[in-house]
Amino acid sequence: MTSWDDAVARLVDGSATLLSLWGEREAVHLALLHEGEVVHLGFACRDGRYPSLGREHPPAIRLERAARDLYGLDPVGLPDSRPWLDHGPEPTAYPFLPVEGEHLHQIPVGPVHAGIIEPGHFRFTCDGETVVRLEERLGYVHRGVEALMQGAALEKAARLAGRINGDSTVAYALAFARAVEQATATVPPPRAVWLRAVMAEIERIANHLGDVGAICNDAAFSLMQAHCAILRERVLRAAATCFRHRLMMDAIVPGGVARDLAPDGAETLRALLHEVRTRFPPLVNLYDATASLQDRTVGTGVLRTELARRFGAGGFVGRASGRDFDARRTPGYAPYDMLTFDVPVLSEGDVNARVWVRIKEITQSVNLIGQMLDRMPDGELRVAVGAQPGEGLALVEGFRGDVLVWLRLAEGRVQHCHARDPSWFQWPLLEAAIEGNIVADFPLCNKSFNCSYAGHDL
Numbered sequence: 001m002t003s004w005d006d007a008v009a010r011l012v013d014g015s016a017t018l019l020s021l022w023g024e025r026e027a028v029h030l031a032l033l034h035e036g037e038v039v040h041l042g043f044a045c046r047d048g049r050y051p052s053l054g055r056e057h058p059p060a061i062r063l064e065r066a067a068r069d070l071y072g073l074d075p076v077g078l079p080d081s082r083p084w085l086d087h088g089p090e091p092t093a094y095p096f097l098p099v100e101g102e103h104l105h106q107i108p109v110g111p112v113h114a115g116i117i118e119p120g121h122f123r124f125t126c127d128g129e130t131v132v133r134l135e136e137r138l139g140y141v142h143r144g145v146e147a148l149m150q151g152a153a154l155e156k157a158a159r160l161a162g163r164i165n166g167d168s169t170v171a172y173a174l175a176f177a178r179a180v181e182q183a184t185a186t187v188p189p190p191r192a193v194w195l196r197a198v199m200a201e202i203e204r205i206a207n208h209l210g211d212v213g214a215i216c217n218d219a220a221f222s223l224m225q226a227h228c229a230i231l232r233e234r235v236l237r238a239a240a241t242c243f244r245h246r247l248m249m250d251a252i253v254p255g256g257v258a259r260d261l262a263p264d265g266a267e268t269l270r271a272l273l274h275e276v277r278t279r280f281p282p283l284v285n286l287y288d289a290t291a292s293l294q295d296r297t298v299g300t301g302v303l304r305t306e307l308a309r310r311f312g313a314g315g316f317v318g319r320a321s322g323r324d325f326d327a328r329r330t331p332g333y334a335p336y337d338m339l340t341f342d343v344p345v346l347s348e349g350d351v352n353a354r355v356w357v358r359i360k361e362i363t364q365s366v367n368l369i370g371q372m373l374d375r376m377p378d379g380e381l382r383v384a385v386g387a388q389p390g391e392g393l394a395l396v397e398g399f400r401g402d403v404l405v406w407l408r409l410a411e412g413r414v415q416h417c418h419a420r421d422p423s424w425f426q427w428p429l430l431e432a433a434i435e436g437n438i439v440a441d442f443p444l445c446n447k448s449f450n451c452s453y454a455g456h457d458l
Contacts, residue, residue, distance in 0.1 A: 004043050011057045017312040018059050020404050020420035023067035036330050045073050052077040059311045085139040099125040111140050118453035129438040134431045145458040149417040157414045158253050165455035170203040171398030173252040175405035180254035183392030183409050189380040192256035193334050198372050199248045201365040206235040207399040208358040218443045219296040227283050238272040256382030273366050297352040301433040301445035314401020314422040316357040321349035327397040339371050351448040387412040421455030
């Protein structure tokens, strides 16, 4: 695949999946998954214009709006010309899409919310209590991460990458490190590769436990949240014991890892695995046997398989709707190619299915950590990263789904870096999943998606 037009045709006919689209001053870039391989294409925008991908493939629309806001690149034929990012200039009214019909009313929610969550505006159009349309406005927490990356030394850039999204610091740090290593032809030591995977699975377990509890809490079943919160705290404390930070921040660096497993780390992790294996199954039984809880989650917020595949939805959102994709397996990376694990896939596409994918993934992650502890190699933790110029692109599996990082290096510094959170392709699907549900079920649907604001708006 060598041309922009060919890439568009592949996306439209479904033989390829959009991974990301991003801009520079005079070029636009496209990454897609085709036949199990990641393909990267560039398009020179000599007059600041390029043919819109979103005109033919809607999952690209928000990415093109963001690239236009950041770099002034005009996607010719883009069906949605509204601005996307909030840069904080003089306040202007945002033109939400019109909805016509009798007996319809609108409910605005946000951008400031009741809790400590990040800002996002949700505009509900309803017929009574039934949601006819949901439209999101995000972009409030844009922090200029790409601009901060430009010219940064690798050490500083790695720290920035790990702070793009606090609940996915391992995933982002790993994607950044692997992109740097590809750009510089650096091979990290085997022990570092395995330790990175241990951290990634710890992060996955912690976040899935938190999500299962929070979803149940939004269905007024706070008992599950209390028990899941206790287990999640056990996971975070084990992470702190093993890697000196509850979120394992700054532990993964280009060339390897900055910290080895603590002397008592293996014992701590084995005790944690035993606790999760012992205490989590009764909670799963409690979830499955509580009729009032099942009444809220089963059949609620259904995302159709066709939409999940068209948007390339990753993680539990896609896998609960029949999209069988996991970056650890396709295109794949070490050490997962040497480990045994299943990727749980369901077809119902409702809140309950998204809960069950998380439940099954917790079991898989526990088993993966056990395998890695049994086979953990000895040796160095880190090697020096070369200073040669180059480009690198990495796709890794975070707890929400696939995280992508592309970068260009020169003289040991970052010339340009683009990071793409899985939420880019999940937020639009939340709008589709809530249609036909009642307003009171939105918190439940929203938490079952658990899309990121910060990762999406960087």
